[in-house]
Amino acid sequence: MESPSNQLAQHFTYALNEPSSTYTYLLADSESAEAVIIDPVLETVERDLMLVNQLGLTLKMAVNTHCHADHITGSGQLKRRVTGLQSAISRLSGASADLLLSEGDTIPFGRHVLTVRETPGHTDGCVTLVLGDQSLAFTGDTLLIRGCGRTDFQQGCAKRLYDSVHKKIFTLPDQCLVYPAHDYKGQTVSTVGEERRFNPRLTKNLEEFIDIMNNLNLQKPAKIDVAVPANLVCGLHEV
Ligand SMILES: N[C@@H](CCC(=O)N[C@@H](CCS)C(=O)NCC(=O)O)C(=O)O
Numbered sequence: 001m002e003s004p005s006n007q008l009a010q011h012f013t014y015a016l017n018e019p020s021s022t023y024t025y026l027l028a029d030s031e032s033a034e035a036v037i038i039d040p041v042l043e044t045v046e047r048d049l050m051l052v053n054q055l056g057l058t059l060k061m062a063v064n065t066h067c068h069a070d071h072i073t074g075s076g077q078l079k080r081r082v083t084g085l086q087s088a089i090s091r092l093s094g095a096s097a098d099l100l101l102s103e104g105d106t107i108p109f110g111r112h113v114l115t116v117r118e119t120p121g122h123t124d125g126c127v128t129l130v131l132g133d134q135s136l137a138f139t140g141d142t143l144l145i146r147g148c149g150r151t152d153f154q155q156g157c158a159k160r161l162y163d164s165v166h167k168k169i170f171t172l173p174d175q176c177l178v179y180p181a182h183d184y185k186g187q188t189v190s191t192v193g194e195e196r197r198f199n200p201r202l203t204k205n206l207e208e209f210i211d212i213m214n215n216l217n218l219q220k221p222a223k224i225d226v227a228v229p230a231n232l233v234c235g236l237h238e239v
Pocket residue numbers: 019020068069070141147148149150151182216218219220221222223
C-alpha cells in the first residue's frame with residue numbers, strides 16, 4: 001500500500017490555533033491541485049489562504065466536522081474570498097452550508113475522496129472523515145488523542161459517543177492515522193490501533209466510560225455563547 005505522503009503530496013496539519021487549540025487540515029491532490037480544508041478557524045483564514053495561494057491549490061470544499069462550540073468557523077469567510085468554494089457540514093448538525101452531509105457521502109478532491117461516517121455523541125451532528133483507502137481519519141471532537149470530546153452540552157451523549165467510536169472508528173485499520181480537531185497537549189497524530197489500546201477513556205467498558213464522562217468537571221468553552229450561533233450560519237453571523 002502506498003504511504004499517505006505518496007498519495008497526498010500536500011498534506012498539512014497546522015500549528016494550534018490559540019486559544020482554542022484547534023487543528024485545521026489542508027489536503028490536496030498533487031496531480032489536479034484540488035484541495036479540501038477541514039475545520040478552518042475564522043482567525044486563521046489569512047494564514048490558510050496564503051498557503052493555498054503559495055501552493056497554487058484550488059480550494060474546492062471547506063468542511064466542518066461539527067458545529068463547534070469553542071471557536072467560529074472560517075468557512076464563511078473563506079467562501080467570500082475563494083470563487084467556487086463550497087461549504088459542508090452534517091445535516092444533523094442543524095447548521096447551514098452548501099452541502100449537508102450524511103453517512104456514506106463523499107467529498108472528492110482530484111483522485112482522492114473523503115467518506116463521511118456519522119459519529120454522534122459529542123454533538124448530534126459530529127462526523128469523521130475517512131480518506132478513501134482508510135489510511136487517514138479526521139475524527140473532529142469524537143476521538144481525541146488519548147481522549148474524546150466532552151458530552152455535557154450540545155446534545156452530548158456519552159453512550160452515543162462510545163458506540164460511535166467503537167463502531168465507526170475502532171473498526172478502521174490499526175494503522176489508520178487519527179487526526180483530531182483539537183489537542184491540548186501539543187500532540188498531533190495518533191493511530192486507530194494506538195487509541196484502541198491506550199485511550200484511557202475508550203478502553204473502559206460502557207458503564208465506566210459514562211462515569212468518567214459524567215465527572216470530567218470541565219469549564220464551559222469561553223466562546224460557546226458566541227460560537228454556536230455563529231457556526232449555525234457558517235460563521236457569517238454579523239451579516
Ligand atoms: N477551554 C476550552 C474548551 C475546552 C473544551 O471544552 N474542549 C472540548 C472540545 C471543543 S468543543 C472537549 O470536548 N474537551 C474534552 C476534554 O477532555 O478536554 C475553551 O474555552 O475554548
